[in-house]
Amino acid sequence: MSLFSLFFLILGLAAIGWITARMRAMRMRPAAPAPRPHSLPGYHGWYVALWLAIPALAFLVLWSILMPGLVEQWVLASPAAQALPAADIQRTAILSEAHALADGSLSAAFNEEARALVPAFQEANSFYGTIGIVATLLLAFAGGGFAFLRVRPDFRARNRVEKLVMWVLLLASLIAILTTVGIVASLLFETIVFFDRISITEFLFGTHWNPQSATAGGDEGSFGAIPLFWGTILIGAIIAMIVAIPLGLMSAVYLTQYARPRVRSIMKPVLEILAGVPTVVYGYFAALTVAPAVRDFAVNILGVSSASSESAIAAGVVMGVMIIPFVSSMADDSLAAVPGAMRDGSLAMGATSSETIKRVLIPAALPGIVGGVLLAVSRAIGETMIVVMAAGLAANLTANPFESVTTVTVQIVQLLTGDQEFNSSKTLAAFALGLVLFIVTLLLNIIALSVVKRFREAYE
Amino acid sequence: MNAAQFPAREPTDWTTDAMQRRIRARYRAEKRFRIYGLFAVLLSAGFLAFLLITMLSSGARGFTQTEIALPVDFAASDIFLEPAQLEGGDRDQLLAGADFQGLAEQTAIDAYGEDGTMLISNGAWLRLREAVADDPELLRREERIWVQASTEVDFAARGADGLHMTDERRAMIDRYAQLEADGNVRRGLSWTFLSSADSSDPTLVGIWGAFKGSLLTMIVTIALAFPVGVLAAVYLEEYAPKNRWTDLIEVSINNLAAVPSIIFGLLGLAVFINTFHLPRSAAIVGGLTLALMTMPVIVIAGRNAIKTVPPSIRDAALGVGASPVQVLTHHVLPLSLPGILTGTIIGMSRALGETAPLLLIGMRAFVPSPPSGFTDAATVLPVQIFLWSDELDPGFVEKTSAAIIVLLVFLLAMNGIAIWLRNKYEQRW
Structure with missing residues (x-):
């Protein structure tokens, strides 16, 4: 029996435990005016099922982690293993091959030694497998039995079950912290090793980026990230924002201040679709349609002979289009948060709508809009697929948007x-x-x- | 009472030319501003329309294929198999040993001249093998079998609207017209594209492998992110005490929702692959990585949904003796479920379109057969689009667009369900 089917067996046992405990608790219903049982029958059922399943499954998980190590020890101690070569790499290779042979995922042996180890593997597997199954079932029955004996009218099953529910809820919310810690730890750990080899000042302030030429010894001088940072800023914070800020802001202004409700209810979701299109689609569109058009435009009309088919501007413009809905919805929220009295006051003084918007609403909503733009910038510089597909790999330090630049995310992928x-x-x-x-x-x-x-607090 | 402080002033004479000009200028400015706004909206919508039309028009062809007829004479061929042999259990081995490739090429040369092999796809012989596997009696006779045509024929079939015309292509168009007149070619819906996986030949590629990979990855993602996300949302919204710990949880969830997706790829690479040694490019690793990315979205949506349940319902339930967990399971969760589900679907559709983190954990591998389990090497739709977009063969252009259409339809369906759920179950209190 594999550990996997054992898992389902335990779940089945838990279900049986739930039903029997519930039935037992149902029968406790008092016939006379005796005190009513504390908990509903279902809670007794859950109490038994959880006691049955949780210790057994915890052991099962632990065992499936420990078992490969134990099996390997058994195999190495067997007489057939004495013939193994001492070199570590060969040894592990032969062991893993024997393992594959033993569980049938490999049909023919490549090494003679591996075949000799197969019986030992099978023996160890069946030995430890049996131990695991027996121990898991014992735990299940012990836990279930213990809980079943406690099913009595005055037993507070509900409180026990609810306490566990609380712990589960707390654990689930701790996963968020765990993820954050995982991100920071994994990034920091590798980065510290990296800065042992390359000095941090060279990485942050060096102007030469060419990791492909870096060799095992002479790494210095190839990891200056300034061109990457510049490329990221040029595409994400400059070109994309030149497209996204005016279009997003004006769209928000038009849709909130001018458009009739019907138009607004159609156009707002349409703009939101722009944010829902997968970035790989934008990237393909940028690389296939926009980039060649931009290059032809630059070469033929502007006369920029150095224009690249992987220009910064193609990636930046498409990224700007992707960002429009972010800017627009943030601006929308900020404009809506400005008190109506300010707008009405301005209109009552005889200002036209556009004067009200330009002189009253936008200045009042400016902090919110700036916040939205900052969020959009953070989104744009972390965006990967558009730049991977449409921007280049060459780390140029140039302000010419028709040339090819590279970004941080492109280089990570590369x-x-x-x-x-x-x-x-x-x-x-x-x-x-x-x-x-x-x-x-x-x-x-x-x-x-x-x-x-x-900004929100200022108007509340 | 303050009249004394302000000198008396003539009322503005609105009828003077100067004032009228100013008013007209102001109205013109008003109109201009309004037009700028409309222009911005239309331009943004125009981008979307242009994007979709470009994809649709070039992708529609990706679903079709050109087939060419091969009059194969199995009886006279070098394949010395008897129908009776194929009844046994070693059928697959016998078929694999037979030289169907040579037969297909020879037939093409016999039927269409010296360069006949140029007309059929590199994988055309697979069709012959399948035909024999389906009906061993074919080995005794001659049969016209439709096989995939090569990319060149496929291009010729669309006529002269190709971008770049060469002499070879013009010759091929004439040739195609001839073939069509003889009834030796046909165009139709490509079952290959809908049912097979990646290949190096654009006439043989299919979307099914990537689709299945996406499905498996999404199953892992939703199985992990949904329960954890909902439970965390419930805890934070209903039970969490106000202290430094819960503040920390809140801050980290809000930040995780804004972390660039590629960072999650780095996390997946460092933790799942290099620390836990899970198999590279497997659906389970992709699913785990995307689950971490999707969970904060579900938590935030879930909290907003739970917030909309009025406190009076909780108070009423508590008042008649329900325990806090009963309040949750009997009232709060059922009432906020539509909102939670809407948020989940939106989070899932973001995960479905995500590419960058999956590239880092190795899901860009070439996977020639659909994955059959969570630990098999797999690829997903967006990564498949990325891989095909990198191919040099021009036949891949329309296949890439076709894959994009599949992805967009998938996404549209998911968002449609989300909107439907919201409209059907939305309650205003």
Whole structure:
């Protein structure tokens, strides 16, 4: 019996425990005016089912983690293992091959030694497997029996079950913290190893980025990330925002102040679709349609002969289009938060709608709009697929939007999708870039949220 | 009473030319501003329309394929198999050993001249093998079998609206017209595209492998993110005491929702693959990574949904003796479920379109057969689109767009369900 089917067996037993305990509790219903049982029958059922399943399943998980190690010890102690080569790499290779042979995922042996180990593997597997099954079932019956004996009218099953529910709820919300800690720890850990090899000042202030030329020894001088930071800012914070801010802001103004309700109820969801289109689709669109058009435009009409088919402007414009709904919905919320009295006062003084919007509403909503723009910038610099597909790989330090630049996210993808070992400087550099990206977006978000919060409070 | 402080002033004479000009200028400015606004809305919507039309028009062809007829004479071929042999259990081995590729190429040369092999797809012989596997009696006779045509024929079939015309292509168009006149080619819906997985030949690629990979990944994601997200939302909204710990939980959830997706890819790579040694490019790792990414979205949506349940309902339930957990399971959760589900679907549709984190955990591997389990090497729809967009063969352009259409339809269906749920169950208190 595999551990997997044992899992379902335990669940089945728990279901049986639930039913029997519930039936037993039902029979406790007093015939006479004796005191009523404390908990409803269902709670007794849950109490038994949980006592039956949780210890057994916990043991099962623990055992399935421990078992491979125990099996390997058994096999290494067997007489057939004495013939194994001493070298560690060969040894593990043969062991894993024997393992595959033993569970049938491999049909023919490559090494003679591996075949010799198969019986030992099967023996160990069946031995430890039986121990695991017997112990799990024992735990299940012990837990279930213990709980079943406690099913009595005055037993407070509900309180016990609800206490467990509370713990489960708390654990679920702790996963968020765990994820944050996991992100920070994994990024920091790799980054510290990276900064042992490359100095932090060179990484942050160096102007030469060429990790492909970095070798095992001479890493210095290839990991200056300034061109990456500049490319990210050029595409995400400058070009994309030049597109997104006017279009997003004006759309929000039109839809909240001018459009009839019917138009608004159609156009607002339409704009929101722009945010729902997967970024890979934007990337494909940018690379296939926008980038060639931009290059032809630059070469033929503007006469920029250095225009690249992976220009910063193509990626930036498409990213700006993607960002429009973010800016627009943040501006929408901020304009709506401005008290109606301010608008009415301005209109009553004889100002036209556009004068009211420009001189009263937008200045009053400005903190909210700025916060929204900061959120949009943080979104844009973390965006990956559009730039991977439409921007280039060359780390140029240029202000010419028709040339090719590269970004932090492009380089992370580029550094991690080759087939190299995990501890090379290149993969570590990707984690260092990730850490920079994480910190910058975090700061932008914190600033933006506090600006927006203070703005909201000002009008409450 | 303050009249003394302000000198008496003539009322403004609105009828003077100067004033009228100013008013006209102001009204013109008003009109201009309004037009700018309309222009911004229309431009944004126009981008969307342009994007969708571009994808639809080039993707529609990806679902079709050109087939070419091969009059295969199995009896006279080099395949010395008897129908009776194929009844036994070693059928697959016998078929795999037979040279159907040579037969397909030879037939193409016999039927369409020296360059006949150029007309059929590299994988055309697979059709012959399938045909024989379905009906071993074919081995005794000659049969016209439709096989996939090559990319060149496929391009020729669409006529002269290709972007770049070369002499070879013009010749192929003439040739196609000839083939069509003889009834040797046909175009139709491509079952290959709907039923197979990745390939290096654009005439043989299919979307099913990536679709199934997406499905498996989403199952893992929803199985993890939904329960954890809902439970966390319930805890934070209903039971959490106000203290530093719960503040920390709240802050980290709000921040996680704004962390760039690629960071989650780095986390998945460092934790799931390099620490726990889960299999690379498997649906389970992708699902885990996306679950971490989706969970904060579900928590935030769930909290908003729970907030809308009026406190009077809780008070009433508590008043008749329900325990806090009973209040939750009998009243608060059922009432807020539509809102939670809407938020979940929106989070899931974001996860479905996500590419970058999956690239980092190795789901960009070439996967030539659909995954059969959570630990098999798999790819997902967006990553498949990315991989095909990188291919040099021009035949992949329309396949990429077709895959995009599949992805968008999938997303549209999910969002449609979310909107329907919201409209059907939305309650105003």
